[in-house]
Amino acid sequence: MYYGCKKVDGRRKERSLATADRKIAERRLKEWIANLGKVDSAVEKTTLKQLCVRFIAVSQGKADSTLCIIKAIVKEFENWWPYGPNPEVRNIRPSHVEEWLALHERRLKNTSYNRYAGILKQLFELAVNDRIIAESPFDRVRTRWKKPQTPVRRVPTLEQFQAIVDEVRSEKRSSHARESADFLEFLGLAGVGQAEASSLTWGDVDFTRNSMSFRRHKTDTRFPVPIYPHLRPLLERLRQEAGPKIEPAQLVLKIKDGKKALANACARLGLPHFSQRNLRQCLIMRLWKSGIDKKLIAKWQGHQDGGQLILDTYTEIFGADDAAYEMQQLAKLEVAPSPDPAAKN
Template sequence: MADPSHKKGTKTFYSQIFPLLRRSLPLDRRADDWTKDDARAWWAEFSATRNSSQCNICLHILRRTLQSIVEAGIRSDNPTAGLKRKRQAKPAVEDLPGIEILDQLLESMREKRGKDAANKVEFLAWSGVRISELLAIDWSDISNNWLTVTGGEQGTKNHEIRRVPINNRLETLITKLRYEGASGKVFQGGPPRKALNLACDRIGIPRLRIHDLRHWFATYAIEKGVDIPTVSKWLGHKDGGALAMRIYGHLRDEHSLSAARKL
């Protein structure tokens, strides 16, 4: 499974996953002695108490390993072939909170001494950058009108630098964060997941993932009339808007209908 192209974060993730997978498997049994019923029982127990990301990557690794055993002629079938991935629970794009709720969420975070976490959440929501990209932003990446997204040493997901125009809300936040002689990384520490979860619980809304803030940015931009190819470019998609169209196309249609009703 080692891949030289994997980023540091991906390698760290795998280093945590492999021990988890090994602890859950009956390693004292022969590979050709594990039945489909055994695989189903393992999956039912394993997936019951772990998040979908961990479960699905472990299933993927195990499935590939057993397929290699099949190809080596050690056994004739892959007992994990019929196992279904664990469904990832996430809010639909249309269920993301409105701007008033987002501001209430940020206020709740700041009231609980979560100022740094709130700043990160606000920056994510008004820039659409990924969390790894956010943590790599340097003050030199911010000009008067543009945010240059480099991804730092690890690069962006598609290994391409992009520029995102700085909107009014993002400019206000940047002005608040900037200090005399500002240099180096804009943000310190890690992702604000815990603070975000606690704030969601406090104000009584479903928990948001960090990545949902990227969806929030795209959704808000489209609802304000920004065309999908432009939003796609801001997000760093390389497909000309095809992915964004699948995710957000219905929002564009709703905007068109709303505009038509004004005629």
């Protein structure tokens, strides 16, 4: 077995080259000596656990949802390690990273795989920047990224949406059927996400100005949404049921998530598995087909792109199976007959 020896800053460094072949040993010795200047001897024995703690610490400024995902993936990688307790980062090889990613590859969609791989990339980039290692093992992973799959979007029709709400409200075995139905109905009529709806307070609702103010949780910014004519009866009923004395900080909706009730209702009705986001898209489709300008739709969704996301994401499914809508749009291409010149005389 060949070993490399080198004196750095007055201290003798030794490293097994893990080979009995002289040519391979010479190549590895050259790489090892080149990397000695890139590594800080004070931290080169940092363990994977210590690196994970440091990575979580530098990620504290990210959104809560993002930080939660980072913690879960990092913990999963740290707890998986089958090659001895608490390994040093410098001993982690590209094959180790590939082996862990392969364990999850079949069950993950491509976008989720990219998220797992991306967090590992950031983890080892931190180790390189802190001079714990000279080169990231992730850089030599063969499958570092996958092309995202085209998502299958299902948007319920207005009839399906109303059937779902009625089914949830009529469920006798649930003590929260009415609250769940109100929550899901609000998502579909207001066109907002589950997080925005669950945090709406009566102080955010202005019946006089016919407007509501939501906080977009992804960007922590406020955006206005009108009280649509089809939404107003629901809001007025909720306002009446809340009682005569309402605090501005009081929540409009009594529950924060209707996912379970929605899934059960879809199963009982024999409908596709619609998500709470699909209910939001139901309102976007309703506005689009009503001829509302895409910039206004984007504004009411809290988007800052002037409607580009609406065009790129949703329009391919609006009217995909709606013959009446297609005929309505084709009618716009018809040229009106030109007036008869003789009629003027």
